[in-house]
């Protein structure tokens with residue numbers, strides 16, 4: 001201590017406070033940003049220059065093809081086939097109806113539009129953070145909406161007869177499905193089991209009544225063999241997404257169950273479906289499902305790939321959710337049990353909410369994969385968007401290399417917009433959860 | 440301690456909801472010849488213990504001696520394989536309905552708090568009231584606020600557990616357990632994950648609970664707490680109760696060699 005050399009006075013008391021100053025010029029402004037981000041080191045500078053060179057080489061022709069040389073309107077493919085012509089947006093515009101609805105009768109497409117727009121409105125309402133009545137929107141989307149959509153799109157009554165369906169395509173299945181769905185949603189949104197049961201009963205009666213009254217609307221019947229295009233792609237994707245998450249959760253819980261039989265069956269289903277390509281699942285669903293049920297109830301040709309897609313993505317979802325379940329510490333289970341929660345309550349209130357939030361990236365990853373995999377339903381004869389693009393380019397009026405390419409570019413744009421949107425939405429949700437809950 | 444303070448001017452819930460439910464039996468917990476194994480490992484050996492209504496018991500012993508396992512058997516977070524455990528006149532069996540009933544009446548506080556990080560402090564406390572006791576949210580909120588005031592952190596009600604200090608989190612855990620009006624409270628090393636300056640606030644909370652007449656089983660190495668609060672101190676080693684005595688005799692005149700050795704180590 002005593003040997004220490006003092007270079008300044010040991011006592012200090014500040015007499016006046018230092019005023020704020022602007023930062024030195026080099027730390028702010030675009031020049032500094034460019035220097036710090038694009039040219040901080042020699043290697044980065046080289047990479048930046050190479051990237052700029054690449055853009056200078058690739059961008060102008062692309063812009064020229066996409067916009068400047070593009071044909072925006074034309075009665076047929078002649079202009080687009082001329083040498084030097086760019087993208088043929090006139091063709092996309094001309095075929096837009098076909099891309100959207102496939103062979104759905106043109107004078108009836110308002111029905112598709114009605115279903116698509118109301119569905120979009122419900123989805124946005126349901127997913128909009130902090131929106132009022134999100135629960136109600138979700139309830140409507142998962143219960144009322146699909147039944148009405150089915151009725152509007154096919155023109156057949158969503159519930160063909162009062163009380164007990166007698167014949168037709170899987171009517172009992174429909175009835176059962178809706179009782180389960182409504183009861184499940186009811187339990188989720190209200191605490192009492194009695195409430196859920198009452199809602200299921202009311203729902204059942206209401207659908208039966210609507211079914212009896214539906215034919216008086218006079219909607220013409222449009223078979224699923226006429227459905228196609230973007231509308232079918234969205235339908236397959238939505239059904240897949242809506243069913244894959246809950247089925248995946250059930251399978252994940254089953255795989256971690258204490259009961260050996262439940263665990264065995266879950267593992268069997270997961271590993272089996274995961275072990276075969278989606279195309280195989282689709283073909284199997286297409287050819288094998290009808291064998292399991294009486295002829296009269298043979299599932300609709302569109303329903304079969306829907307089941308296949310939902311099952312396929314559900315088993316991937318199950319593994320994603322299982323990862324989330326494994327991240328939940330044992331103490332959370334013990335805390336939940338110690339306050340007297342039942343197993344279902346513990347899962348629903350404590351374990352799943354935390355597990356699902358931790359695996360949002362994985363869940364959305366599965367959704368995006370599923371969205372693009374819907375193009376494979378074309379294999380079993382479903383006329384999805386990509387199939388429509390493929391078919392439209394065979395039209396001799398619009399044949400031509402850059403015309404076909406334009407169709408595919410449009411398809412790429414469509415898939416990109418949806419996948420990118422999902423990705424952004426999930427990032428936003430992750431941030432919100434991170435901000436609210438972690439320290 | 441003010442009487443069930445009504446400082447926010449909200450309607451009061453029935454006062455009996457704010458008190459621990461009385462035990463129906465004079466014997467709160469009765470364990471006879473309890474044996475438990477983890478695989479081939481014999482954790483609890485012939486444990487005999489009778490806890491009277493309102494009694495406070497402190498359990499100590501070296502690490503791995505089975506203290507946690509013992510008290511976790513009482514609310515059946517662990518299952519015993521032999522012997523009888525009777526909690527307030529109800530025997531613990533495989534009957535699931537009974538087990539939920541027991542867990543409602545037995546509160547537990549853990550070493551690592553085990554609060555639910557995705558719920559606010561208030562929601563942590565009201566969750567079981569709403570879902571297990573099926574109570575309307577308003578009443579549940581009020582009961583939760585009552586106990587948060589008792590553990591002296593009502594102002595933290597809207598925060599998340601991650602935003603609180605360890606001592607505060609442990610007091611929330613105590614309030615969460617108390618909300619269910621338990622007849623018996625189990626504490627498993629409630630202060631051993633806390634910094635020294637936070638140990639005091641948690642121990643004070645527990646002391647107040649003890650002076651209100653709660654039946655308590657506490658695993659702890661806080662010997663000051665044991666001297667002051669415990670009616671009996673139990674020393675466990677290798678799954679057995681080695682010595683059991685009132686705190687005065689236990690600390691000044693331990694009789695078993697292993698107790699002497701253990702006390703010599705922790706009291707220095």
Ligand SMILES: Nc1ncnc2c1ncn2[C@@H]1O[C@H](COP(=O)(O)OP(=O)(O)OP(=O)(O)O)[C@@H](O)[C@H]1O
Pocket residue numbers: 477480482500501502503504505506507508509
């Ligand atoms: N789930 C389990 N499976 C196998 N062995 C276990 C399990 N839980 C605890 N044990 C073992 O049982 C013994 C008693 O554990 P217990 O947690 O009851 O000890 P403890 O007295 O509470 O110790 P500590 O003071 O370290 O908390 C220990 O040897 C431990 O390794």
Ligand SMILES: [Mg+2]
Pocket residue numbers: 506507508627628
């Ligand atoms: Mg322990």
